[in-house]
Amino acid sequence: MKKPIFIIFLLTVSALLTAQNVGKLVDTKYLRPSLTVLFFQPKNAQEETIINKMKGLGVVNKFDDNTIDYPYFNGNGLTITERPNKMKSYISNASKLILAKWWNRDANGDFNTEIVAKRGGFAANDADVVQANASNTNRLEMIGSELIDKSYVFLYEINQVLTMEQVYDKTDATNKKYSNYVPVKRENEGYEVTYSVYAYKLNFNDSVASIFYTKYWSDAKNHDAKKVASWSNASFPMIYVKNWSGTLKSTQPKDPKSSIYLVKKKKTMNELLLDIVPSMQTNSVEELGMKIEDLKAKVSVYKTKPLSAKIGTKESLYRDQRFFVYEIEVDKSGNQNKVRKGVARVKQIADNNKVATGETSPSLFQQQGGKKLYEGMLMESNEDQGVAVGIGFASSPQNMQLGGLNLNLDYRISRPSKINGLAVGLDCSLNFMSNLSAGNVSTGTMGLNSTGMSGMTYALDLYIAKEMYFTQKGIVYLRPSIGGGLSGYRFSKYNGVDIPKVTDANGNVVENKNYNWSSIFFPINIGIGFNLSPLISIEIKPGVAFRFASSTGNNESLIQHATLYDPNWGFDSLDKISMSNSILCNLRFRF
Amino acid sequence: MKTKLKNGSIILFLLLGLTSIITAQTNAKANKDTENWRYEIEAVGVGVQGTYLVKVWSYSKKPEVAIEQAKKNAVHGIIFRGFAGKQGIPGQRALTSNVNLEQEKAEFFKPFFGNGGKYMKFVSITNDGSIAAGDRLKVDKEYKIGVIVSVNVSALRNDLEEAGIIKGLSSGF
Numbered sequence: 010m011k012k013p014i015f016i017i018f019l020l021t022v023s024a025l026l027t028a029q030n031v032g033k034l035v036d037t038k039y040l041r042p043s044l045t046v047l048f049f050q051p052k053n054a055q056e057e058t059i060i061n062k063m064k065g066l067g068v069v070n071k072f073d074d075n076t077i078d079y080p081y082f083n084g085n086g087l088t089i090t091e092r093p094n095k096m097k098s099y100i101s102n103a104s105k106l107i108l109a110k111w112w113n114r115d116a117n118g119d120f121n122t123e124i125v126a127k128r129g130g131f132a133a134n135d136a137d138v139v140q141a142n143a144s145n146t147n148r149l150e151m152i153g154s155e156l157i158d159k160s161y162v163f164l165y166e167i168n169q170v171l172t173m174e175q176v177y178d179k180t181d182a183t184n185k186k187y188s189n190y191v192p193v194k195r196e197n198e199g200y201e202v203t204y205s206v207y208a209y210k211l212n213f214n215d216s217v218a219s220i221f222y223t224k225y226w227s228d229a230k231n232h233d234a235k236k237v238a239s240w241s242n243a244s245f246p247m248i249y250v251k252n253w254s255g256t257l258k259s260t261q262p263k264d265p266k267s268s269i270y271l272v273k274k275k276k277t278m279n280e281l282l283l284d285i286v287p288s289m290q291t292n293s294v295e296e297l298g299m300k301i302e303d304l305k306a307k308v309s310v311y312k313t314k315p316l317s318a319k320i321g322t323k324e325s326l327y328r329d330q331r332f333f334v335y336e337i338e339v340d341k342s343g344n345q346n347k348v349r350k351g352v353a354r355v356k357q358i359a360d361n362n363k364v365a366t367g368e369t370s371p372s373l374f375q376q377q378g379g380k381k382l383y384e385g386m387l388m389e390s391n392e393d394q395g396v397a398v399g400i401g402f403a404s405s406p407q408n409m410q411l412g413g414l415n416l417n418l419d420y421r422i423s424r425p426s427k428i429n430g431l432a433v434g435l436d437c438s439l440n441f442m443s444n445l446s447a448g449n450v451s452t453g454t455m456g457l458n459s460t461g462m463s464g465m466t467y468a469l470d471l472y473i474a475k476e477m478y479f480t481q482k483g484i485v486y487l488r489p490s491i492g493g494g495l496s497g498y499r500f501s502k503y504n505g506v507d508i509p510k511v512t513d514a515n516g517n518v519v520e521n522k523n524y525n526w527s528s529i530f531f532p533i534n535i536g537i538g539f540n541l542s543p544l545i546s547i548e549i550k551p552g553v554a555f556r557f558a559s560s561t562g563n564n565e566s567l568i569q570h571a572t573l574y575d576p577n578w579g580f581d582s583l584d585k586i587s588m589s590n591s592i593l594c595n596l597r598f599r600f
Numbered sequence: 601m602k603t604k605l606k607n608g609s610i611i612l613f614l615l616l617g618l619t620s621i622i623t624a625q626t627n628a629k630a631n632k633d634t635e636n637w638r639y640e641i642e643a644v645g646v647g648v649q650g651t652y653l654v655k656v657w658s659y660s661k662k663p664e665v666a667i668e669q670a671k672k673n674a675v676h677g678i679i680f681r682g683f684a685g686k687q688g689i690p691g692q693r694a695l696t697s698n699v700n701l702e703q704e705k706a707e708f709f710k711p712f713f714g715n716g717g718k719y720m721k722f723v724s725i726t727n728d729g730s731i732a733a734g735d736r737l738k739v740d741k742e743y744k745i746g747v748i749v750s751v752n753v754s755a756l757r758n759d760l761e762e763a764g765i766i767k768g769l770s771s772g773f
Contacts (some may be wrong), residue, residue: 037733135728138728140726310733336738345737385663387733
């Protein structure tokens, strides 16, 4: 008797163990979020100006607009411990207005599905539309009701608005305690604004939805006066998600004769203040978009040759926006896991800002490293700051002044320029020299000691570069660049002894500027890069540099009289235009 | 030169032949999986009149094969397996309750489910040409691909009834 029971027990356990488990699933569905923007009570006229301008901007295109008529949050006099609860209570009271917007509540207190259906239709992609056409029920309206759970609130607090005069006062007050304090140059006028954004999400899961439909739903066909009356006390859960703080400046030179006013009009202080607002909105959406999962666009790879996906202006896609591409793997426990297979950036944006028809054009992407990608893989937005830092070594055998330890920093400007891969950067090389002969150098007025020279050289330039890809996987790229800047020698010794300091017109003891030699130079490079990971690439940059107009720190041109000097340091061409080649190797980190 | 050309041609033919064999073997494996009912079928929505809207999960080392096999698996599943319902979507019984029908009527079903066979008349893929991100899964060394298809069950049932494979709904009267 016991034996059959035991066998049955074993078989049952075995079946349970081998049964296909449905474990953790990867969320692959992107549901269009909606946004309500609220504000702390403005403390002064400038804050009110900023808030009014932001209200006028509306919400960014990737959101449905859930603007409501709701008072400011009064945070005056609240302690640090009181603030979070008071803010949450304020936001919770806004929840019924947000739901009233979704369900198009009319003057009689009745709801209808007009807005939900319209937004569901707009949020639907081609696959949803094709499936809906083959279906007997209105699936698109169902999508609309799923969107309600993606309703977000951004509560803005303007912490401080300072004029540039106030910023300079603060800087001087901080620096006064240092012995070598020099007052800051008060060259600019404008504003510096510090602000915080607090993000909340409406919780409209099945349980909350059930309460809404049971306790409050009334429509024109089935009007329920009791439910309409109870709406005044309605409140729905709002979850605090994340916050972010930022500082922005909007400035211009004070001097009306500044050369910048040859190309730009001088703005009023009010105009400078208003200029800050669009960046405040963009930065908030982008920074919180990097932190909040619901705000990250998700889509599947549509085609691979070329790489494309059905996403576009509707999701506020921008040039060079970074996406990670994943394959979903199922482990033995039945859990789904994302495994990154590649990185891609937006190359060409499709205008899909309309209701899908089933034949929407996809946006094109450029893969930038990784393995072979396939249709159906998951693409998820993973935005970066657009900054890259490189560290390496430059070799310039004909003019070692341009070589040495190299650091560069660049910033992607593909969005404002509308050119993929375009960046501006700052490049700096440093080298050291010891006991060199610079020849027989003079200025127009005096001879200079030119033997036993020691010190350092530098080459500093601003450049513009464009990253270009020619292969499908994008492991290798070309990055030509052109720049302009200053290169120079800063001598600390001549004839093997320290260069004596001099006394300037004000009686201060300063460095002898006759031994700071600088030139203008223009480097042109063609970088060849290898993407090792989304973060790191190796770059080899051969190039040429043109140097001319060498002069001392007192702006006197240099003349070379000798024919014998230490070679390869550029001393031969101090009074000529020279061309030298170089090769730079560096490790580049993208953030 | 002639020898090089001859050798190159032989290698090319061998490669082409090998590719064909591999492809045929992959397709044969996929067909075997269908015969062994190694696919999953689930309700997705209520289809328009006379159709079922289902998602078919198929297995293959090559995702492209799984996508093609989905149509075959869908029709096979509607005839022999049926599918369970879920919230708001009714399930459907198999068109036949005879689990041995496929073997008994092998002379009908072999060409019916053959490559380019008649099954293709009754099924269409219901997507925009893309695979949804959550419908491409790697399971161990093969791929599990989900494809939504619409099966014209009315036409399929009529065809099977006319062929005498299944009894008509009114045959009991």
